[in-house]
Amino acid sequence: MPEEIVIVDAARTPLSPADQPSPLTSLSEIDLLNEIINGITERSGIDQGCIDEIHTAGIRADGYLESSRFWGFDILHSAGSSLGALFTAVNGVQADPRGVALVAGVNHSRKRGNPQLVPARNGSRIEDSRTNAELLVTLYGLTRTQIDNYARQSIERAHECARWGDYKREIVPITSPHSLAYGGTMTTDILCSVPRVTEIELMKRSWGNEELAIPENEPVVLGDYAHTAVGAGAALVTSLRRANELGLTPRARIRQFTEVYRRPRQKFCNLPSIVTRSLLSACGFPVTSMDHVEIPDTFAASALAWQSEFAINPDLLNPRGGAIALGDLAHAAGLRSLATMLGALEDTGGISGLIIGSEADDTCHGLLIEKY
Numbered sequence: 324m325p326e327e328i329v330i331v332d333a334a335r336t337p338l339s340p341a342d343q344p345s346p347l348t349s350l351s352e353i354d355l356l357n358e359i360i361n362g363i364t365e366r367s368g369i370d371q372g373c374i375d376e377i378h379t380a381g382i383r384a385d386g387y388l389e390s391s392r393f394w395g396f397d398i399l400h401s402a403g404s405s406l407g408a409l410f411t412a413v414n415g416v417q418a419d420p421r422g423v424a425l426v427a428g429v430n431h432s433r434k435r436g437n438p439q440l441v442p443a444r445n446g447s448r449i450e451d452s453r454t455n456a457e458l459l460v461t462l463y464g465l466t467r468t469q470i471d472n473y474a475r476q477s478i479e480r481a482h483e484c485a486r487w488g489d490y491k492r493e494i495v496p497i498t499s500p501h502s503l504a505y506g507g508t509m510t511t512d513i514l515c516s517v518p519r520v521t522e523i524e525l526m527k528r529s530w531g532n533e534e535l536a537i538p539e540n541e542p543v544v545l546g547d548y549a550h551t552a553v554g555a556g557a558a559l560v561t562s563l564r565r566a567n568e569l570g571l572t573p574r575a576r577i578r579q580f581t582e583v584y585r586r587p588r589q590k591f592c593n594l595p596s597i598v599t600r601s602l603l604s605a606c607g608f609p610v611t612s613m614d615h616v617e618i619p620d621t622f623a624a625s626a627l628a629w630q631s632e633f634a635i636n637p638d639l640l641n642p643r644g645g646a647i648a649l650g651d652l653a654h655a656a657g658l659r660s661l662a663t664m665l666g667a668l669e670d671t672g673g674i675s676g677l678i679i680g681s682e683a684d685d686t687c688h689g690l691l692i693e694k695y
Contacts, residue, residue, distance in 0.1 A: 326420040328413050329566055329573035330692065331559040332367040333662040334359065334495045338554040338650050339513040341431075346497060346509045347553040352382055352431045355497075359555040360427055362495030367559055373423050373569055374559075376415060378408040380428035381654030404428075405556060406657030406680040406688035410582055412560055420562035423569075427557040428655030456548075456622035459593070463628045473623045474647050481514050481644025489643060489670060493662035515550055515648050548622045552650020556658025572695075574665050575676075579606040579691040594687035595619065595629050595679045602677075602689035610635055614673030617660035619681050620645040629679070643667055656680060657688065668694040 336359055339345035347355070356379070364371055380402045402408035405428030412424035459465070484490055496510045566573050581602040583594060595618060603610055610616075610633045618640060620626035630640055643663050646652075652659050657680035664676045674694055681687040 326417060327563040328416055328560060328577045329563050330575045331561060331566060331571050331573050332363055333558040333665050334363045335493055335556040335659050335662045336495055336497050336554045337509045337512050338552045340650055341551040341553050345513055352429050355429050355431060355555040356382060356427055358497050359495055359557045363557045363559060369571060374425050375422045376424045378412045378424060378426045380405040380408040382429055404657060405655045407686060409558060410580055410688055413577060413580055416560055416562055421565050423561040423565060425557060425559055428658050429555040430653040430655050431553050452621055456624040459624045459628040463631045465624055465627050469627055470623045473627055477641060477644045478515060478648040481648035484643045485511060485514060492666040512649060549646035549651040552652050554652055556655045556662055558658055558661055575692040575694050578693055581605060581689040583687050585685040594681050596632050598687045598689040599679055602691055606691055613675050613677045615642060615664050615667050615676040616640050617664050617678045620647055621651050623647060
């Protein structure tokens with residue numbers, strides 16, 4: 324019988340826009356990584372010596388991170404996305420059920436010129452996302468009103484969750500020399516208040532002309548998109564048997580984990596839809612059985628296109644706000660979604676949750692979990 328793989332815990336730091344000064348932007352990438360790793364191990368109650376591997380996303384371990392900074396660990400893996408790192412960790416635990424893996428991802432605005440740090444989303448990546456968003460707008464017949472309404476709702480949901488303290492369960496507080504304005508410790512997010520839009524969209528709105536002539540090669544209706552955020556996320560995974568041996572209480576079990584690649588030289592591919600169908604087909608679950616769905620919404624069009632294709636209650640799609648409100652964590656976006664979803668399922672009494680992540684250029688992951 325296959326081993327049951329469980330998520331012992333998932334957490335994240337507070338988030339802040341990369342273009343605004345905050346205690347987070349004053350920390351280095353390594354500081355953020357240390358903060359989230361120390362935070363999740365402390366709150367989960369695991370003995371640090373029981374962790375066998377650390378999988379990172381956003382920072383290359385080879386030749387840069389000193390193992391002494393991570394309690395003497397010398398087994399460090401690196402991936403381009405946090406869900407990719409989690410996928411590798413889960414496969415490792417399946418191969419060795421006595422293993423305990425910690426997955427951590429970081430996104431930061433400053434790379435300090437260190438060649439060992441994985442670059443943030445570069446121009447070509449952003450351009451690919453813009454192109455995909457424009458194609459989705461055309462393919463699904465999305466309107467500017469739909470896009471604006473989605474972005475506005477995302478921000479309203481996030482601010483409501485912040486007011487009621489819904490994010491507290493998922494956040495590991497951050498302390499830095501520059502956090503005095505936050506009482507010495509930063510415990511809450513700096514949320515977006517107004518949807519960010521492309522320059523061409525600003526022109527169209529200010530002139531009140533949707534039929535404005537668009538310069539060649541410019542997107543027509545991209546609408547609202549996510550700002551880049553600074554922050555980190557982490558998760559602890561192991562087998563149920565090993566968790567019981569260590570006296571740990573899992574928060575969720577992994578029911579299905581799928582990885583899909585875009586074919587070489589394939590200019591457009593709606594990977595979130597493809598991986599969703601692949602995952603649901605493999606596990607035999609209808610999408611309507613999900614209590615919570617996290618879909619990447621770097622551009623509002625991406626989430627709206629997915630919603631158009633799958634019949635799901637809109638209130639269950641990114642119900643606590645997505646990247647448009649919280650910010651796009653790039654390499655660590657999947658771990659942020661996981662931490663948010665676990666807290667929401669526990670607060671609402673939901674059972675099943677679906678995460679679709681396309682953090683890497685040519686790869687998309689689908690993760691189906693069940694809350695304990």
